[in-house]
Amino acid sequence: MLNLRHKYVFLLPGLLVLLAIILFPLLFTIRVSFSSWDVVMPGLDWFGGRNYTRMWADGRFWEAMQRLVMVAVSSVALQYVLGFSLALLVWRNIRMKRFFRVLFLVPMMTTPVIMTVIWRTIFHESLGPLNNFIEMLGLPAVPWLSTASTAVISLVIVEVWQWTPFMFLLLLAGLLSLPREPFQAAAIDGAGPVRTFFNVTMPLMAPISIGALIIRLIEASKIMETVYVLTAGGPGTATETASYYIYIRGLREFQIGYAAALSVTYLVLMIIALTIIAKILARIMILKD
Amino acid sequence: MSLILEAVGSMAEDQMHLADINLTFEKGAFYVVLGATLAGKTSLLRLLSGLDQPTSGAITMDGRNIVEVPVWKRRVSMVYQQFINYPHLDVRANIAFPLQRAGLPGDEIDARINEVTALLGIGELLRRRPGELSGGQQQRVALARSLVKNADLLLLDEPLVNLDYKLREQLRPEFRSLFGNNTSAIIVYSTTEPLEALMLGGRIIILDEGRVLQTGDVHEAFHNPACETVARVFNDPPMNMISADVAGERIILGDGLVLPRSGHLAGLPPGPCRIGIRANDLNLEQSAADDMELAAEVQLSEVNGSETYIHIHHNEVSWVVREDGVHSYALGSGIRIRFNPGRLFAFSSADGRLLAAPDNLVSGSAVMEG
Amino acid sequence: MFVLYRSLKYFVLLVWSAFVALPFLWALTTSFKTANGVVSGATYIPWLQYEPSLEGWKVLFRGEGKGIDIITPYLNSLTVTLSASFISLLLGTLAAYGLSRFSWRAGPIRNADITFFFISQRIMPPIVLSIPFFLMLRMLGLLDSRAGLVLVYIALLMPIVVWVMVDFFNNIPRELDETAMLDGCGPLETFWRVILPNCKPGLVVAGLFCIVFGWNDFFFAFILTFTETQLLPVAIVSLNSSVTPWWSLSASSLIAVVPLVILAFVIEKYLSSGNLAGAIK
Numbered sequence: 001m002l003n004l005r006h007k008y009v010f011l012l013p014g015l016l017v018l019l020a021i022i023l024f025p026l027l028f029t030i031r032v033s034f035s036s037w038d039v040v041m042p043g044l045d046w047f048g049g050r051n052y053t054r055m056w057a058d059g060r061f062w063e064a065m066q067r068l069v070m071v072a073v074s075s076v077a078l079q080y081v082l083g084f085s086l087a088l089l090v091w092r093n094i095r096m097k098r099f100f101r102v103l104f105l106v107p108m109m110t111t112p113v114i115m116t117v118i119w120r121t122i123f124h125e126s127l128g129p130l131n132n133f134i135e136m137l138g139l140p141a142v143p144w145l146s147t148a149s150t151a152v153i154s155l156v157i158v159e160v161w162q163w164t165p166f167m168f169l170l171l172l173a174g175l176l177s178l179p180r181e182p183f184q185a186a187a188i189d190g191a192g193p194v195r196t197f198f199n200v201t202m203p204l205m206a207p208i209s210i211g212a213l214i215i216r217l218i219e220a221s222k223i224m225e226t227v228y229v230l231t232a233g234g235p236g237t238a239t240e241t242a243s244y245y246i247y248i249r250g251l252r253e254f255q256i257g258y259a260a261a262l263s264v265t266y267l268v269l270m271i272i273a274l275t276i277i278a279k280i281l282a283r284i285m286i287l288k289d
Numbered sequence: 290m291s292l293i294l295e296a297v298g299s300m301a302e303d304q305m306h307l308a309d310i311n312l313t314f315e316k317g318a319f320y321v322v323l324g325a326t327l328a329g330k331t332s333l334l335r336l337l338s339g340l341d342q343p344t345s346g347a348i349t350m351d352g353r354n355i356v357e358v359p360v361w362k363r364r365v366s367m368v369y370q371q372f373i374n375y376p377h378l379d380v381r382a383n384i385a386f387p388l389q390r391a392g393l394p395g396d397e398i399d400a401r402i403n404e405v406t407a408l409l410g411i412g413e414l415l416r417r418r419p420g421e422l423s424g425g426q427q428q429r430v431a432l433a434r435s436l437v438k439n440a441d442l443l444l445l446d447e448p449l450v451n452l453d454y455k456l457r458e459q460l461r462p463e464f465r466s467l468f469g470n471n472t473s474a475i476i477v478y479s480t481t482e483p484l485e486a487l488m489l490g491g492r493i494i495i496l497d498e499g500r501v502l503q504t505g506d507v508h509e510a511f512h513n514p515a516c517e518t519v520a521r522v523f524n525d526p527p528m529n530m531i532s533a534d535v536a537g538e539r540i541i542l543g544d545g546l547v548l549p550r551s552g553h554l555a556g557l558p559p560g561p562c563r564i565g566i567r568a569n570d571l572n573l574e575q576s577a578a579d580d581m582e583l584a585a586e587v588q589l590s591e592v593n594g595s596e597t598y599i600h601i602h603h604n605e606v607s608w609v610v611r612e613d614g615v616h617s618y619a620l621g622s623g624i625r626i627r628f629n630p631g632r633l634f635a636f637s638s639a640d641g642r643l644l645a646a647p648d649n650l651v652s653g654s655a656v657m658e659g
Numbered sequence: 660m661f662v663l664y665r666s667l668k669y670f671v672l673l674v675w676s677a678f679v680a681l682p683f684l685w686a687l688t689t690s691f692k693t694a695n696g697v698v699s700g701a702t703y704i705p706w707l708q709y710e711p712s713l714e715g716w717k718v719l720f721r722g723e724g725k726g727i728d729i730i731t732p733y734l735n736s737l738t739v740t741l742s743a744s745f746i747s748l749l750l751g752t753l754a755a756y757g758l759s760r761f762s763w764r765a766g767p768i769r770n771a772d773i774t775f776f777f778i779s780q781r782i783m784p785p786i787v788l789s790i791p792f793f794l795m796l797r798m799l800g801l802l803d804s805r806a807g808l809v810l811v812y813i814a815l816l817m818p819i820v821v822w823v824m825v826d827f828f829n830n831i832p833r834e835l836d837e838t839a840m841l842d843g844c845g846p847l848e849t850f851w852r853v854i855l856p857n858c859k860p861g862l863v864v865a866g867l868f869c870i871v872f873g874w875n876d877f878f879f880a881f882i883l884t885f886t887e888t889q890l891l892p893v894a895i896v897s898l899n900s901s902v903t904p905w906w907s908l909s910a911s912s913l914i915a916v917v918p919l920v921i922l923a924f925v926i927e928k929y930l931s932s933g934n935l936a937g938a939i940k
Binding site for chain 3: 085108256267
Binding site for chain 3: 338340359360361363365366369373375376377387390391434438
């Protein structure tokens with residue numbers, strides 16, 4: 001690797017801009033989390049760890065964390081299974097290959113909040129097409145957004161619709177970059193499609209799968225906009241995710257200090273959880289064969 | 290103009306690439322750097338180009354230290370073993386690139402491009418992109434780009450190694466005529482192939498494990514390898530070796546074969562030594578009355594181009610015989626090998642130093658056969 | 660058996676296609692409805708099931724004050740997304756080149772760590788940054804301005820550029836840079852004249868990701884702007900109250916979303932040519 005004085009011209013502008021934009025807010029948030037900054041008394045006083053002790057007893061926050069884990073893991077798992085299946089279906093030559101590929105990519109290009117606005121009308125209990133369809137089948141109408149469990153399911157459906165394409169994109173790009181030889185060898189050995197998939201495709205796709213799952217889990221851990229538009233956290237607090245709850249506390253009720261403490265905890269937990277998940281995934285996928 | 294390396298060493302990531310290199314390069318001369326893979330050839334060329342800096346020692350050009358002079362301010366050209374051209378430019382723009390950077394006027398650029406493309410026979414390709422060319426054509430373009438600059442220092446790092454056999458055969462003589470009438474530049478050419486070094490001629494620098502083993506005229510070095518390692522590196526297949534013992538008027542090879550201590554071997558000191566003979570000096574037919582004869586067993590016979598390499602084994606002998614034409618020998622079959630004792634080399638068994646080499650006058654043909 | 664497998668395959672593809680298309684088709688048909696068409700329950704086919712009308716579309720183009728203003732937010736979104744994408748692409752590409760070609764050491768920190776620092780910014784939940792961003796922009800007097808949003812989006816988009824481009828540069832042989840330098844180019848000239856023209860596919864992919872993620876962001880635009888600088892997603896979501904006419908909501912959603920749908924074609928093209936595979940690992 002070259003070592004020239006000029007190298008700083010390349011790296012430093014980007015690095016400094018990013019440090020300035022990211023590092024200050026991060027340090028600031030940590031500091032604020034030890035203050036009692038709120039709408040009545042804005043400012044950086046010293047409040048000790050009281051925001052954190054309050055958080056410890058805040059059941060609504062921990063429920064929101066649990067719900068986030070549930071929604072993120074289930075929607076990413078569905079996205080992976082569906083995205084991988086679809087990628088396998090349009091990988092090799094089929095009729096209208098390009099049509100399907102383009103169509104399957106479309107949702108990830110669309111603005112999540114705007115599409116969620118549309119989804120809200122689709123889920124509408126009396127005027128939406130979804131219940132209309134269910135009633136045509138002779139089944140009772142589903143109160144999609146107004147009971148706790150169905151509201152969570154609606155949220156997962158929207159997430160799956162929006163982000164399966166991203167999984168599909170990463171996995172299809174991975175499939176297309178695989179070498180041909182192992183597949184030819186498997187064909188010569190007389191392996192059927194199922195055995196080829198488990199003995200050849202899966203092991204070769206393990207690194208890309210891990211990457212795609214991690215990327216999606218990172219993005220899914222931030223779920224908030226969809227909640228805001230689809231259910232506003234409701235009914236009650238049934239669809240609140242961690243981000244959404246922090247948003248309520250911080251930017252609706254202006255409990256800045258408390259929201260900062262929640263933010264710091266949330267970020268730390270996310271980093272720990274994602275690191276552990278990454279390690280586990282690497283072990284499962286690579287040691288499986 | 291002379292480029293001098295003094296006590297130059299190069300390390301990267303705690304690994305020694307070159308150690309204690311002392312070399313002088315003169316303007317108008319052609320240098321071949323010969324060495325096995327990883328011997329340090331590329332490291333040496335990169336130091337000369339200025340792409341890498343030495344970790345110790347000094348590099349001076351006409352007495353001026355040039356270590357700190359950045360690459361883009363030097364007048365250096367380099368041809369890599371990979372075919373490196375600018376993929377986004379057509380052939381003409383590729384060749385014009387260094388001239389434009391140097392700020393030459395348009396008509397001069399045109400004239401130089403015409404000259405160099407005619408020389409290399411790529412005049413028809415000017416409008417093509419490198420990606421549309423064959424490997425040989427790509428390397429010709431790279432060569433044209435480095436020649437057109439009239440650089441002070443032209444470095445060629447195994448430029449033929451990634452080409453197929455036929456193209457190599459075709460390009461080698463072209464290189465000889467291209468570089469033959471050079472008077473203004475220092476040209477350094479690295480290769481792993483002894484035959485290539487002999488065909489190109491000039492002066493040789495033999496590298497092994499990051500050290501210079503021998504310098505001097507190519508043919509002189511071929512006939513008088515400074516040590517056993519040079520003899521190994523400078524022959525393909527490597528020179529056949531065997532331990533021997535000099536006692537009285539006789540030389541006893543490890544195999545039990547006994548030679549008279551005469552001719553160019555007369556001066557060998559008594560005691561153990563190493564005897565070497567080139568693969569092409571081993572014959573299957575008797576060619577002279579005083580030939581020595583050895584019975585051995587065929588271990589392997591492989592065809593390499595228009596030649597056959599026969600690996601033979603007998604007691605301590607484990608040699609390779611090179612024979613013209615394509616032949617096949619059954620594994621384990623007996624074979625009789627003859628050689629002229631006048632073609633033997635002798636090296637010290639203590640430090641590998643050359644003790645005796647065959648008389649050069651009778652070896653004119655050996656040069657061409659390599 | 661084979662026929663069964665094949666029909667099953669196409670069945671799955673068609674079902675998923677229908678699922679993907681559902682919101683678009685629904686929005687399309689809804690956009691031609693009137694109040695009567697909506698409140699009578701879900702209907703799909705114009706003329707047959709409801710009387711179509713262009714009201715939902717017309718209201719978007721009546722200009723300020725008279726209807727729903729979609730043009731101003733549209734232009735705002737365009738300006739902010741393109742500026743932020745361009746700056747991120749510039750800074751990110753330079754940084755990625757610096758990380759790919761030169762060695763960096765600061766204490767225990769190496770190239771890989773700096774690359775990871777860039778990419779790891781994607782893990783940061785927007786909500787964590789929102790409060791300090793809010794205060795920071797207020798301090799700089801950039802709240803409710805396009806410049807403020809561009810600044811924030813750079814932090815969001817640059818990591819994507821670095822992620823795509825570091826890998827891309829690593830696949831361009833170093834000898835190409837060296838040849839350019841031997842031919843008389845300084846480092847910056849080498850980058851500009853030789854490297855940049857040879858990494859168009861990488862730049863296109865990175866740029867596409869920037870535009871998609873920039874255009875589609877809602878949260879930061881939502882909390883950092885109020886009335887002066889409204890971006891498209893914010894404008895449309897603000898229509899999403901209970902009294903909103905579904906027809907103009909659908910029409911404006913389609914207008915907002917369609918331009919990026921075209922990018923799906925571009926991405927597919929790069930996917931087929933294998934250029935994406937290298938970028939994604």
